[in-house]
Amino acid sequence: MSAPSPLPEVSLESKVAFLRQATSYPEPCFRVEAIETHMSWVFLTEGHAWKLKKPVRYDYLDFSTLAARRYYCEEELHLNRRLAPATYLGVVPLGIDAAGHLCLGQGAAIDWLVQMQRLPMQHMLDYAIRHASASLQDIDALAARMSRFYAACTPLALDAAGYCQRFADDIEHNRRELHTPAFQLPEEQIELVCQTQKKFLQCHEDLFAQRLAAGKIVEGHGDLRPEHICLRPALAIIDCLEFSRDLRIVDAVDELGFLAMECARLGAPELGRHLLNAYSEASGDWPSPALLGFYQSFRACLRARIAIRHLHEEKFRYSAEWRRRAMEYLALAQQYLPSG
Structure with missing residues (x-):
């Protein structure tokens, strides 16, 4: 045969x-x-x-x-x-x-x-924010859904030092790439943001250990952005990072803080604040404000790196959009820096 x-x-x-x-x-x-x-x-x-x-x-x-x-x-x-x-x-x-x-x-x-x-484009959260059609009731439903989701996830048993080292490695990666001379990003601002994040990690490992001990580090979504959330007719959260379990391992409030930061970037900081408060009310999970600030500053810096990396590609090299967006994220990274 x-x-x-x-x-x-x-x-x-x-x-x-x-x-x-x-x-x-x-x-x-x-x-x-x-x-x-x-x-x-x-x-x-x-x-x-x-x-x-x-x-x-x-x-x-x-x-x-x-x-x-x-x-x-x-x-x-x-x-x-x-x-x-x-x-x-x-x-x-x-x-x-x-x-x-x-x-x-x-x-x-x-x-x-x-x-x-x-899914209907007009009911995606990014579209709804830009057209002022997202309501507090929509955000309440989202917070309740995410609260149930995280509660159903199996807590991950990780070592606090190893968990913090993941952030330290990413902060250094962000710093190196954002300092690339061809990108012409503000070096002093990048250094301030990254060094402050590193110092927070070194001084507050106990905060991360507390989150681990409380079972708040789970295999979540990994890319919780407004463009991945459909509000109606039925709430749907799509496009998780299927290709990397490591990138899905997150603190629940890290993931929600990222979404709140993206709401602020799109011009709706009040929706982001309401999301975080509604989640805490629904879950009983009230994180340290300083830890939340660290998470949001870190995520903004990471998004700046992802944005500016587009300039490595020929088709984006002469577009002003990606440098503008990286600058926008760097401003948010500095804004959210924890003071302690």
Whole structure:
């Protein structure tokens, strides 16, 4: 018996071209909107979102093989169903038939996609903040949902010194990258922020130890931003960091403090403050204000690094947006610095 013929190599460009076509989908479809990110292509039809992972490899993830992409599609489905069970519908093969034609959900699998229910853009929290349509009742519902989520997570038994060292390593990484001369960011401000964060870590390891002892360090979402939260018709929190468990290991108030900081950046600091207070009321978890300030300052600095890193890419190199955004985050990092 002869061995089966190997599947043909199909380029990412060919897959994207196929998935841009309305006739490629098993549902009536009149228009497809394609959105490219660093790690994926997302194709929006009238009712669904279809995510194709790129065959990329970075220090922090590896999607370079078909097996890896299938694994992380399944991880994305499993992990995101914790906070958006009705949104994440399944993992669907991108196949090729006997005639060599691409097909969705049939044929021999040459790639995999996550199928999601499409969420209404006007009810995403970032859109709602920009259009002043997010209410305190929306934030109360979000706080209550996150309180239940964190309470259901298994507390992680970590060593306090090791937990603090993770932050120390990231602070140094932030400092080095933000100091890159080509980025032309303010060196004195970067040094002030990073050195103050380091000093806080050194002087207040007990605060982190208390959070660990209280069971507040869990495997959370990992990227809790307004653009990942749909307020209506049913609350859904999407797009967790499926590719790295380490990045999902967070203090509950670190994650919520990050979201509150992002609300402030979008012009709604009162919503962020209300979120943190509503969470504490719902959970009984009242963190040290100084610790919360550290977490928020650290997250803002990390986001500054992620923003300015876009200038390494040719297509972003001459855009003023990413330096502007990095400066915005640096200002927030300094604003949130704990005083003690």
